[in-house]
Amino acid sequence: MKISVLSLGYALLALQSEHVGAGGFRNLHATAAPTFTPTTDTLTDSNATSTNATMAPSTDSPTSAPPPTDPPATAPPTSRPTGVPSTSPSLAPIAPVPPNDLCANAQGPLAIVAPVKAGTLPDLFVHGTTRGASKDVTVGRCGVEITSPGVWYTVTGTGSRMTISTCSEDTELDSKLSVFSGSSCGALSCVAGNDDGTNSTGRYCNVHRYASSTYWVSELGQNYYILVHGFSNRVGDFALSVEGHNDRMELAVQMAVGDTAQGDTLTASFNLYDLLSSQCGYDDKEFYGQYYDGPEDRVPRGLWYKVVGTGGPLQAQVCLPGTRLHVFAGDNNDNCIGGDTYTRDCSTFAWDSSPGVTYYVIVHSLFRVLLPYGEYNDDRYNNPQFWNEDTIPNFSKPFELAITGGSDSVTISRSKDLFN
The missing domain is CATH 2.60.120.380 (Jelly Rolls)
Structure with a gap:
């Protein structure tokens, strides 16, 4: 049922009265209500929908207002107007399960x-x-x-x-x-x-x-x-x-001429005794007796670096007490071209390089072997005297290696004199 609420009210006769005192009313008369044009706003209750008309005075002669009409039906829009956000939820795409999830x-x-x-x-x-x-x-x-x-x-x-x-x-x-x-x-x-x-x-x-x-x-x-x-x-x-770690030759850190690199032989794992003694020209207990085929915690260990030859002189240098370096030509562990023993300041080795040849530099620690009673160990400038049967750990400190173009080339002899 549809009811024009305001039209009905204004269509009724308006009763007007004058007060005549305590006795009652007089001159009771009826007046026709003005007519109004309804609009199409709709109110809905639980039983029906009514057209809630907003009334405006009419210029026609005073007659009863016409009954309201339903608003025309409109089709739902087929697309969302520009700038109006969608009210429908959007779902993110589901990622596929990676093959190595488990x-x-x-x-x-x-x-x-x-x-x-x-x-x-x-x-x-x-x-x-x-x-x-x-x-x-x-x-x-x-x-x-x-x-x-x-x-x-x-x-x-x-x-x-x-x-x-x-x-x-x-x-x-x-x-x-x-x-x-x-x-x-x-x-x-x-x-x-x-x-x-x-x-x-x-x-x-x-x-x-x-x-x-x-x-x-x-x-x-x-x-x-x-x-x-x-x-x-x-x-x-x-x-x-x-x-991997560069305590293996095949994992040597690549360097260029003019580079420096940092390392610490404490992190090295492999015993270099066999390699250095067989390829670099010295025997047990040379180098003040620091190389010794002893317990695993008292053996020389080192880190590998590599540089490509330029055809000119090259030089490798590490300045740390108790640290040595040696140089190999090629990657077969069978061509130790030389190295330098420790001096108080630095261990330095220079050589004439061949263009395109890769040179491997091993920077290694010293094993401080026990010496006869009353003698100092090899690192005599920085350590107190160790007595016979003392326990001395493997030496290790952080170091910095520099590869430069050597100002002077050297002729290398693989004799034991090289290391004395």
């Missing part, structure tokens, strides 16, 4: 690249994403809390230090890293973890402030599982690198 489907083993100088990036990354991955709730905390979805990789241990990092211009994820060892995904043990880099890694990323990096000393042949995940509940794309 530990059992870990990608790898990953390739290991040579370490790089500080401030530079490796030349090999594997790219991945945690979008669409699931959260790994069964492995537990490993260095950092696991709070977001992650993906898995594997790498095989080299027997020396290994470093993983998401430091790359291609990384958008605020990443975390966790490293596990184990024979299978059901028997994982935490090895290392990191969020955003720390002083313990010695690595901060200069291209992504939320990149992560961590390292560990690996066991030769051991399988390691790497979980890349995010801070809080974040997901995203990343690039991951695995660096």
Whole structure:
């Protein structure tokens, strides 16, 4: 039922009266109400819809207002007007599940690249994403809390230090890293973890402030599982690198003439005794007796660097008490062209290079062997006298190596006189 509310009220006779005192009313008369033109606003109640007319006076003769009419039907718009936001919810596309979402489907083993100088990036990354991955709730905390979805990789241990990092211009994820060892995904043990880099890694990323990096000393042949995940509940794309350690010749750090590089033989793992004694022309207990085929914690260890020959003189120099260097031509460990013994200031070696030949420089520590009663050890300028049967640890300190164009070339003889 539709009722014109105001029209009905004005169509009624208007009763007017005059008060005649306490006795009643007089001159009661009727007057026709003016007519109005209805509009089409509609009011709805629980039973009916009424047209709520807004009235305007008519200029016609005073007659009853015509009954209201329904508004014309209008078709719904076929498109949203420009500038009007849609009221329909939009759904983001669902990311596909990464193939290495589960530990059992870990990608790898990953390739290991040579370490790089500080401030530079490796030349090999594997790219991945945690979008669409699931959260790994069964492995537990490993260095950092696991709070977001992650993906898995594997790498095989080299027997020396290994470093993983998401430091790359291609990384958008605020990443975390966790490293596990184990024979299978059901028997994982935490090895290392990191969020955003720390002083313990010695690595901060200069291209992504939320990149992560961590390292560990690996066991030769051991399988390691790497979980890349995010801070809080974040997901995203990343690039991951695995660096070996330059205590192996094949992972020597590349240098150019004029470069310097930092290192610390404390992080080296391999005993150089056999190599130096067989290839570089000296025997047991030469160099003040510091080389000795003794316990594993008392053997010479070193880090490798390489430079390409220019056809002119080159020089390698490291200035740190108790540190030596030797140079090999080629990558076969069988052509030690010479080296220099320790002096109080520096260990320096210069040679005539051949163009295009790669030269490998090994910077190594001294093993301070026990000497007869009352004699000093080899590093006599910086250490107190050690007595017979004292225990002396393997020597190690951070060092800086410089490769320059040598001002004077030298002729190298592989005799023991070279090292005296």
